[in-house]
Amino acid sequence: MKSIVTIIMVVALIIVANTVIIRSITTGTEKLTEESYDLKDKILDENWEEAEEDFDSIESEWHDKRSCWEMIVNHAEFTDIERFLLQLQTAIEIKNSDDCLRSIAELISHLKSLKYRYEFTAGNIF
Amino acid sequence: MIVIAIRTLILYIVVLTTMRLMGKREIGQLQPYELVITILVADLAAIPMQDINVPLVDGLVPIAILLVMHLLLSIISLKFRGARNLISGTPSILIESGRLMESELRKSRYNISDLLEQLRQEGIFSIGDVRYAIMETNGSISILSMDDKDESLAITVIMDGKLIKDGLYEAGYNEEWLYSTLKSNGILDEKNVFFAYIDARGRLRYQLQDRRRVGLWY
Numbered sequence: 001m002k003s004i005v006t007i008i009m010v011v012a013l014i015i016v017a018n019t020v021i022i023r024s025i026t027t028g029t030e031k032l033t034e035e036s037y038d039l040k041d042k043i044l045d046e047n048w049e050e051a052e053e054d055f056d057s058i059e060s061e062w063h064d065k066r067s068c069w070e071m072i073v074n075h076a077e078f079t080d081i082e083r084f085l086l087q088l089q090t091a092i093e094i095k096n097s098d099d100c101l102r103s104i105a106e107l108i109s110h111l112k113s114l115k116y117r118y119e120f121t122a123g124n125i126f
Numbered sequence: 127m128i129v130i131a132i133r134t135l136i137l138y139i140v141v142l143t144t145m146r147l148m149g150k151r152e153i154g155q156l157q158p159y160e161l162v163i164t165i166l167v168a169d170l171a172a173i174p175m176q177d178i179n180v181p182l183v184d185g186l187v188p189i190a191i192l193l194v195m196h197l198l199l200s201i202i203s204l205k206f207r208g209a210r211n212l213i214s215g216t217p218s219i220l221i222e223s224g225r226l227m228e229s230e231l232r233k234s235r236y237n238i239s240d241l242l243e244q245l246r247q248e249g250i251f252s253i254g255d256v257r258y259a260i261m262e263t264n265g266s267i268s269i270l271s272m273d274d275k276d277e278s279l280a281i282t283v284i285m286d287g288k289l290i291k292d293g294l295y296e297a298g299y300n301e302e303w304l305y306s307t308l309k310s311n312g313i314l315d316e317k318n319v320f321f322a323y324i325d326a327r328g329r330l331r332y333q334l335q336d337r338r339r340v341g342l343w344y
Contacts, residue, residue: 018127
């Protein structure tokens with residue numbers, strides 16, 4: 001009986017934790033991706049003041065998410081995303097739209113891959 | 127997290143199947159499913175321990191899944207004889223009345239030199255002196271020599287309240303005999319018996335389930 005209770009508890013814990021984690025990663029990355037697309041529009045319009053505000057919002061959002069995800073996401077992922085954020089910040093400061101667009105593209109690509117990596121799919125299992 | 131859990135599950139089944147296919151020789155003193163856990167847990171614990179980029183959860187979830195699998199297989203092994211045979215295998219008689227069982231040796235992938243070495247370690251220097259040599263499911267060899275008083279092996283007929291018909295027929299008895307013997311001892315249902323065997327002298331020896339009578343042999 002004790003063994004069966006342990007089995008049920010471990011399996012239930014894993015299923016619940018998995019649901020919460022996937023939801024957090026999916027909504028978090030989708031929100032950041034959406035904000036990155038908005039930032040891209042501002043940069044294409046060369047609206048640098050609003051671009052800077054959008055960037056600050058993305059950065060603060062990212063730091064919130066990072067502290068939640070640290071226990072589950074491989075830390076190498078954080079290093080990559082933070083490198084693109086830093087490149088993007090510098091490009092906005094010097095108002096270089098080419099570098100901005102390149103960094104945004106790489107940031108979006110990493111956020112999407114992060115989302116797909118933690119999804120419950122056959123591709124991820126095999 | 128479920129992805130990691132399923133991957134662990136797949137790897138566990140693959141490694142366990144591989145160990146079973148490798149045969150009893152490689153297993154040593156552990157049951158196959160215990161050995162698999164021993165191998166995997168050590169590695170799983172080492173990865174997050176060495177690489178700080180890897181979250182601890184990546185090591186903890188697979189270990190938890192292995193624990194679940196181990197508990198599950200232990201329960202299944204305890205309750206179902208067929209499943210136990212599938213998971214842990216069955217003992218093989220390698221020598222019977224001084225005669226080598228060639229097909230069992232081949233099936234177990236156990237060569238004669240190793241068997242002779244094992245016998246010598248047990249103080250037996252001739253196959254003719256061996257009444258029974260049995261390779262157990264954990265890879266060890268049990269030997270009954272000709273010097274032993276018992277001329278045949280004890281045969282299990284009830285395990286955890288379940289009748290083992292093969293054993294009963296092998297011993298030359300039938301259900302009618304078993305039930306009448308149990309009835310003459312005041313036992314109306316074999317489910318009340320935890321373990322029963324027929325000894326070398328053809329006597330039925332049994333132990334009742336704990337909840338009915340504790341630790342007594344009749």
